[in-house]
Amino acid sequence: MNDTIPQLRAYDEATLEAAFATLIEEVRSETSLLQDPESFRLHWLGRKQGRLKLISEAWLKSAPPEARKPLGIQFNRLKQEIEAALEAPAAADSAAHTEQGIDITLPGTQRAPGIAHPLLKTMEQIVQVFHNLGYSTNLGPQVESDFYNFEALNFPPNHPARDTQDTLVIANQQNRPSRDRLLMRTHTSPVQIRTMVAQAPPIRIVIPGKVHRNDAADATHSPIFHQVEGLCVDTNITFSDLKGTLDHAMKALFGSDVKTRFFPSFFPFTEPSADVQISCIFCGGKGCRKCKHSGWIELLGCGMVDPAVFAAVTKERRKLGLDDDAYDPNRITGFAFGMGVERIAMIQHGISDIGHFFSGDMRFLEQFA
Ligand code: DAH
Numbered sequence: 001m002n003d004t005i006p007q008l009r010a011y012d013e014a015t016l017e018a019a020f021a022t023l024i025e026e027v028r029s030e031t032s033l034l035q036d037p038e039s040f041r042l043h044w045l046g047r048k049q050g051r052l053k054l055i056s057e058a059w060l061k062s063a064p065p066e067a068r069k070p071l072g073i074q075f076n077r078l079k080q081e082i083e084a085a086l087e088a089p090a091a092a093d094s095a096a097h098t099e100q101g102i103d104i105t106l107p108g109t110q111r112a113p114g115i116a117h118p119l120l121k122t123m124e125q126i127v128q129v130f131h132n133l134g135y136s137t138n139l140g141p142q143v144e145s146d147f148y149n150f151e152a153l154n155f156p157p158n159h160p161a162r163d164t165q166d167t168l169v170i171a172n173q174q175n176r177p178s179r180d181r182l183l184m185r186t187h188t189s190p191v192q193i194r195t196m197v198a199q200a201p202p203i204r205i206v207i208p209g210k211v212h213r214n215d216a217a218d219a220t221h222s223p224i225f226h227q228v229e230g231l232c233v234d235t236n237i238t239f240s241d242l243k244g245t246l247d248h249a250m251k252a253l254f255g256s257d258v259k260t261r262f263f264p265s266f267f268p269f270t271e272p273s274a275d276v277q278i279s280c281i282f283c284g285g286k287g288c289r290k291c292k293h294s295g296w297i298e299l300l301g302c303g304m305v306d307p308a309v310f311a312a313v314t315k316e317r318r319k320l321g322l323d324d325d326a327y328d329p330n331r332i333t334g335f336a337f338g339m340g341v342e343r344i345a346m347i348q349h350g351i352s353d354i355g356h357f358f359s360g361d362m363r364f365l366e367q368f369a
Contacts, residue, residue, distance in 0.1 A: 001043055002026060003051075008059045011067035020074045023055070027081050035101065037086055044082045052079060118368040119226060119357050122345035123208045126228045129252045130206040133245065135230065138205045140191035142212065143170065147179040148190035152312040153269040161268045166214040168223075184212035188229035189269060192305075192336060195231065196313040200326035202234040203334070208341070219353045226341035231305075233327075233334030239272070239304060242335035246302060250278050253344065259285070261296065270303025270336055281347065297347065302337035 008019055030040065044051050056075050063071055116124070127137060140148075146157075155161050157178050165186035173181040191207040207229040215221045232241070247260045259279040267273040277298050280291035287293040307329040314327050326332070342354050351357075356364045 001030065005054055005058050008062075011063055011071070013070065016067075016070055016074055020078055023078055024081050027078070027085055030085075035103075041082075041086055045079075052082065115365075115369045117357075117365070118349065119341055119345055121368065122348060123226055123228060123341045126249075126253065126339070126341065126344065127206050127208050129249050130204075130230060132252075133204070133248070135204040135206045135232075138191055138195050138207050139209060140185070140188070140194050140207065142185055142210055143182055144185035144190050145179065146181045146183060148193050149183060149185050149187070151179055152193040152309065152316070153189055154306055154308045154312070155268050159268070161266075168212050168214050186213050187211050187338060188227045189336070189338060191229060192231045192269075193309070193313060193316075196233065196310075196327065197316045197320070200324065201332055201334075204232050204234075206230050217355065219355070220343075222342065222354050222358060224358075225354075227338050228341060229336070229338045231334065231336045233305065233332060235331055235333075237304075237333045237335060239335070242302060242304065242337070245335075246276055246300070246337060250276070250299070254278060254281050254348070257284070262302075263298075265301060265303075267301055267303055269306050269309050270301075271306040273301065273303035276300045276302055276337075282350075299344065299347075300337055300339035302335065305334040305336055 006019065006022070009015065027044065030043075042050065045053075047053065052075070056071075060068065060071060131137075149167075150162060151157070167186050168184040170182040170184075188207045188209050188211060191205075191209070195203060195205055195207075207227075209227065210224055211227050212224050215223050217223060230245075232245070243260075243262060250258050250260050257279075258281060261277050262274040263277060265273045265275040275298055277296040279285040280288060280295050280297050282288050282290040283295070285295040287295045291297050310327040310329045310332065314325075317324070317326065342357060345351065345357070346354065
């Protein structure tokens with residue numbers, strides 16, 4: 001390091017500029033060799049013997065009064081340069097990096113590679129099962145209109161079936177027609193409607209995504225959760241196709257020993273509707289605490305697309321000028337299903353509290369690495 005105090009012969013602008021340019025150059029070339037920031041700092045900024053202090057004393061002493069201000073400005077610039085170098089020594093002059101400046105024996109920066117969140121892994125796994133059957137993926141918005149979330153799915157305004165999905169609505173919508181009012185989608189089923197309005201059969205899609213309900217969080221509920229929806233529409237689609245498809249999907253997800261059974265249920269947008277149960281994967285169907293000693297675990301809802309849904313889709317398509325019979329219920333049938341991703345992931349991994357998925361606790365998450 002240079003300890004001599006440079007001479008300043010004149011105080012005109014050009015001389016000052018050149019003198020400080022030399023000093024800045026000196027700072028820059030030293031920062032490239034900076035291995036010990038503290039000795040660099042002391043060398044330049046030390047309060048008694050620092051180079052900045054010594055030079056400014058020497059130069060200010062003989063300066064004419066009118067040169068004090070420009071000198072002061074230049075010293076401030078120099079000081080900023082030194083401080084910047086201390087903050088980012090490597091960046092100050094990376095071009096001048098020499099082998100001397102890098103200790104190749106130091107351990108490298110350790111980066112923990114991220115992993116997919118366990119919920120996303122399960123969601124992806126479900127989607128993949130259906131991709132293998134020739135389904136493609138569709139997505140829709142989380143802020144949805146009343147029309148797509150309810151009305152077109154055969155939940156009329158004020159129908160009690162809406163009460164099963166406690167809805168978070170967007171504020172200040174009173175002046176809008178009820179079909180346009182916005183809400184947080186309570187299920188992925190509205191994407192069924194969006195897809196059918198936009199495209200004619202045949203349709204085979206899965207719809208993974210987030211849904212929202214005004215539910216208090218407890219061990220099995222979360223106000224935000226995930227679903228994977230499915231829709232298959234074509235000529236000659238029957239309930240047997242639905243059973244075969246879901247039986248295959250459950251075996252693909254939980255192992256080929258798993259049995260399925262279909263129980264009558266109700267959803268406004270399917271008729272008939274069913275709840276699908278799988279034989280308990282914990283006890284093999286003998287009965288245990290996890291299946292409440294029934295031997296079965298209820299997993300998802302499904303059914304044949306209700307003709308009222310096809311009618312709503314057709315009406316909407318006509319408004320768009322698609323005056324076709326693409327969804328003529330005499331010719332076209334379909335099935336749909338919807339499953340909760342959290343519930344499936346909890347069963348897959350034996351997790352008893354849904355809150356683990358959202359807590360961000362690394363001890364939980366690292367188990368899935
Ligand atoms: N959307 C339903 C819910 O969130 C689940 C569902 C049931 C979806 C039956 C379907 C279906 O597509 O056919 O409770």
